[in-house]
Amino acid sequence: MKKCYCGSNQAFEECCQAIINGTAKANTSEALMRSRYTAFVIADINYLMNSHHKSTRPTKERKSILKWTKSVNWISLNIISTKSGDENDTEGWVEFKAVFTENNQIQDIHENSYFVKENNTWYYKSGDHK
Numbered sequence: 001m002k003k004c005y006c007g008s009n010q011a012f013e014e015c016c017q018a019i020i021n022g023t024a025k026a027n028t029s030e031a032l033m034r035s036r037y038t039a040f041v042i043a044d045i046n047y048l049m050n051s052h053h054k055s056t057r058p059t060k061e062r063k064s065i066l067k068w069t070k071s072v073n074w075i076s077l078n079i080i081s082t083k084s085g086d087e088n089d090t091e092g093w094v095e096f097k098a099v100f101t102e103n104n105q106i107q108d109i110h111e112n113s114y115f116v117k118e119n120n121t122w123y124y125k126s127g128d129h130k
């Protein structure tokens with residue numbers, strides 16, 4: 001079994017891959033967060049754009065995001081805390097730390113991300129860097 005990149009200990013096929021390819025839905029903002037991390041790892045720019053709320057979607061940075069995520073080596077995702085974001089919520093927050101190496105240097109992104117749910121679909125809207 002190939003474990004999912006998001007660190008869930010589940011099979012990749014049943015975890016983020018199913019959400020990314022649309023056979024499963026992210027029921028919580030944490031699930032969407034995990035799938036977006038995995039999309040960075042596998043450089044699925046279409047999914048990263050589609051799961052980003054249209055009001056803040058960085059369409060112009062599409063190419064540079066793709067180039068950047070391909071240039072770094074993703075190591076791990078740690079979910080630090082979540083607030084709301086459950087199936088019956090319409091907004092949620094996920095604080096996480098994502099670790100990667102860039103030019104052989106360990107780096108991390110520590111962010112509190114904000115998600116909204118519209119038409120029963122979770123979207124990433126914005127993030128506060130820690």
Ligand SMILES: [Zn+2]
Binds near residue numbers: 004038
């Ligand atoms: Zn996963």
